Amino acid sequence: QVQLVESGGGLVKPGGSLRLSCAASGFTFSDYYMTWIRQAPGKGLEWISYTSGSGFTIYYADSVKGRFTISRDNTKNSLYLQMNSLRAEDTAVYYCVRGLDFYDYVLTYWGQGTLVTVSS
Amino acid sequence: DIQMTQSPSSLSASVGDRVTITCRASQSNNNYLNWYQQKPGKAPKLLIYAASILQSGVPSRFSGSGSGTDFTLTVSSLQPEDFATYYCQQSYSIPLTFGGGTKVEIK
Numbered sequence: 001q002v003q004l005v006e007s008g009g010g011l012v013k014p015g016g017s018l019r020l021s022c023a024a025s026g027f028t029f030s031d032y033y034m035t036w037i038r039q040a041p042g043k044g045l046e047w048i049s050y051t052s053g054s055g056f057t058i059y060y061a062d063s064v065k066g067r068f069t070i071s072r073d074n075t076k077n078s079l080y081l082q083m084n085s086l087r088a089e090d091t092a093v094y095y096c097v098r099g100l101d102f103y104d105y106v107l108t109y110w111g112q113g114t115l116v117t118v119s120s
Numbered sequence: 121d122i123q124m125t126q127s128p129s130s131l132s133a134s135v136g137d138r139v140t141i142t143c144r145a146s147q148s149n150n151n152y153l154n155w156y157q158q159k160p161g162k163a164p165k166l167l168i169y170a171a172s173i174l175q176s177g178v179p180s181r182f183s184g185s186g187s188g189t190d191f192t193l194t195v196s197s198l199q200p201e202d203f204a205t206y207y208c209q210q211s212y213s214i215p216l217t218f219g220g221g222t223k224v225e226i227k
Contacts, residue, residue: 035216045156045164045207047216059214095163103169105211106154110163 002026002109004096009114016086016118022079022096022111030054030074033104036081038092039113046092049081064090086118122146122210126219132227139195141222143208148188152212155184155193158221159204168193169211198224 008020022034035050048061049070058070069082079096093113100106123146133139143153151171156164166175168184171191181196195202203226208219 044221045209045218047218050214050216061215100166100169103211105152105216106166106169107156107164107209107211107216108166108169108175110165113163 002098004098004109004111006094006096006111006114009094009116011117011119012086013120014087014118017082017084018086018116020081020083020094020096020114020116022081024077024079024096024098027098029072029077032098034072034079035097035099035105035107036070036079037095037097037107037110038090039095040089040092043092051079083116086116088118090116091118092116121215122149122213122217124208124210124217124219126206126208126222128222129220130223130225132225133198134227135198135200137198137227139198139202139224141193141206141208141224143186143191143193143219145189145191145210149210149212151187152210153184153186153191154209154211155182156207156209157202157204158207164207167206195224 003025005023036048050059051070055072067085071080095113096111097107098109100108125144153171155168158164172184183194185192205221205223
């Protein structure tokens with residue numbers, strides 16, 4: 001069965017960096033677009049980034065463009081999110097998400113999330 | 121960007137009630153409209169995609185309808201496990217965008 005497990009969250013100071021990882025299993029990782037979604041405490045869902053199966057097509061939300069970098073290693077079935085210049089408003093649970101077959105943007109399989117807290 | 125507006129932001133209902141949540145898009149999204157359920161401390165769960173297709177394993181009391189810019193999620197008979205927050209999301213264009221959520225609470 002599809003499984004997504006995020007790691008790498010934690011407490012970081014404003015201006016700091018953090019790298020999130022997502023280990024995927026149960027499917028052919030390179031066949032699927034992958035997405036990062038975040039949710040600030042008590043708030044709604046926000047799409048932040050997406051990468052094609054090959055990693056050649058990448059998009060970012062304006063809120064993270066220039067600060068965050070999505071990448072993937074298909075040999076390791078892993079997705080990453082490098083987060084630099086972190087701000088208090090980046091505090092959130094970050095989810096790694098896979099789409100449905102033939103519907104890449106239908107967010108079907110979610111990890112358990114990893115909490116990132118940006119605070120001095 | 122396509123803005124998604126959900127209403128109401130919260131509602132109180134009883135077990136057995138019929139509940140309807142609406143979602144309006146700022147422009148047509150060709151029915152690329154999805155609904156998710158989220159319980160506290162858990163990741164969202166896909167309920168309905170392409171406006172009206174029930175995701176595998178989701179109870180048939182959930183249904184979706186609508187087209188163009190106006191969409192509806194209906195729960196025909198609310199069950200105790202349905203008390204949660206519901207989100208709509210457009211999957212027509214990047215950036216993917218969500219409605220603000222509807223919290224369904226016990227009356």
